[in-house]
Amino acid sequence: MLDSTKPVVDPGATSIATLLEAGERQLTKTSPSARLDAEVLLCHCLRQPRSYLRAWPERHPDLPQTEEFQRMLALRSQGHPVAYLLGLREFWSREFIVTPDVLIPRPDSELLVELSLAGLARDRSAKILDLGTGSGILAITLAAERPLSTVLACDNSSPALSVAERNAERLGVNNVRFVKSDWFAQVTERDFDLILSNPPYIAAEDPHLQQGDVRFEPRSALVSQKQGLSDIESIAEQAGRHLKPGGRLLVEHGYDQTAPVQAIFDNHGYRAVATHRDLAGNPRVTSGLWQPL
Structure with missing residues (x-):
C-alpha cells in the first residue's frame, strides 16, 4: 500500500x-x-543553453529527458567527470570530443x-610535432590557428588517436596528420620548427591520483616514473x-618540477x-631552443 503522506511524483511532470x-x-x-x-x-539532456533554464524554470521536461538527467546525476555523484558524461569539453574556444580514453582538456x-x-608567424609555414596528442587539442588548435603549417600528432594509444581524428574531422582541420608512435619511435621526419608535449608527469605515489x-582518466597519460620526470627526459633527449x-x-610539467625540468633541458x-x-x-611550461654545437 502506498504511503499517503509521501507525494508520488511523476518524473515527466517535474519542473526544471x-x-x-x-x-x-x-x-x-x-x-x-x-x-x-x-x-x-540538465542542459545537455534538454539540448538547450543554460539561459533556457532561467527563462523557463516552470517547464516540465519529458520523461526520457528526466530519466537521462537522473542517470547522469547518479554517475556524477559517484565522481564521474562532467566532461566524460557530456562527451565534450571546450578548449581554446572550440568544442572537443572527449572520452575516458583521453585526458580531459584543462585551461x-x-x-x-x-x-x-x-613563435609561429601567421604568414609562413612551419613544421610542428605534438607528442602524446590525446584528444588532439594542441595539434588541432595549432593547425587551425596557423593553417599554412603542417602538424604531425603522435600518440601510443589507438583509442586516443581515434578520438583525435574525430575531432580534426569534426572541426574541419585538414593540415594535421596522426601517427601511432611511442614518443619518437615512428617519427622519421626531421627539421621541425616546434615540438611540444603535455606528457605524463605525475609520480606514481602522488595522492592526487586518488x-x-x-x-577516471587514463593512468598511462598521467603517471611517469622517476618522480614524474622519466617521459620528459626521454622527450628532451x-x-x-x-x-x-x-x-x-x-613541455608542460608539474608546478613543483621547474628545477629538475630545467636541468634536463640544460x-x-x-x-x-x-x-x-x-x-x-x-610554473607550468618549460621551453628551450635547440642550438647544436
Whole structure:
C-alpha cells in the first residue's frame, strides 16, 4: 500500500526548477560545483543553453529527458567527470570530443598554445610535432590557428588517436596528420620548427591520483616514473634529433618540477631555457631552443 503522506511524483511532470534543486542536493556531498554541474547536465539532456533554464524554470521536461538527467546525476555523484558524461569539453574556444580514453582538456594547457603561437608567424609555414596528442587539442588548435603549417600528432594509444581524428574531422582541420608512435619511435621526419608535449608527469605515489576527475582518466597519460620526470627526459633527449637549429621544445610539467625540468633541458643542450607560468601563477611550461654545437 502506498504511503499517503509521501507525494508520488511523476518524473515527466517535474519542473526544471524542481529538477535542479534536487540535482544540486544530490551532488552537494561529492562535487564542489553542485549547482553548476546540475545545470550543465540538465542542459545537455534538454539540448538547450543554460539561459533556457532561467527563462523557463516552470517547464516540465519529458520523461526520457528526466530519466537521462537522473542517470547522469547518479554517475556524477559517484565522481564521474562532467566532461566524460557530456562527451565534450571546450578548449581554446572550440568544442572537443572527449572520452575516458583521453585526458580531459584543462585551461592550464592553453599556455602551451599561447607560447607556440607566439613563435609561429601567421604568414609562413612551419613544421610542428605534438607528442602524446590525446584528444588532439594542441595539434588541432595549432593547425587551425596557423593553417599554412603542417602538424604531425603522435600518440601510443589507438583509442586516443581515434578520438583525435574525430575531432580534426569534426572541426574541419585538414593540415594535421596522426601517427601511432611511442614518443619518437615512428617519427622519421626531421627539421621541425616546434615540438611540444603535455606528457605524463605525475609520480606514481602522488595522492592526487586518488582525487577528483583524475581517478577516471587514463593512468598511462598521467603517471611517469622517476618522480614524474622519466617521459620528459626521454622527450628532451630525443627531440634535438628532430628539431632544426633554433627550433623550440615546449613541455608542460608539474608546478613543483621547474628545477629538475630545467636541468634536463640544460643537460641535453637546449639554450635560452625558461619556465612560464599559467593563469593561476604556477610554473607550468618549460621551453628551450635547440642550438647544436
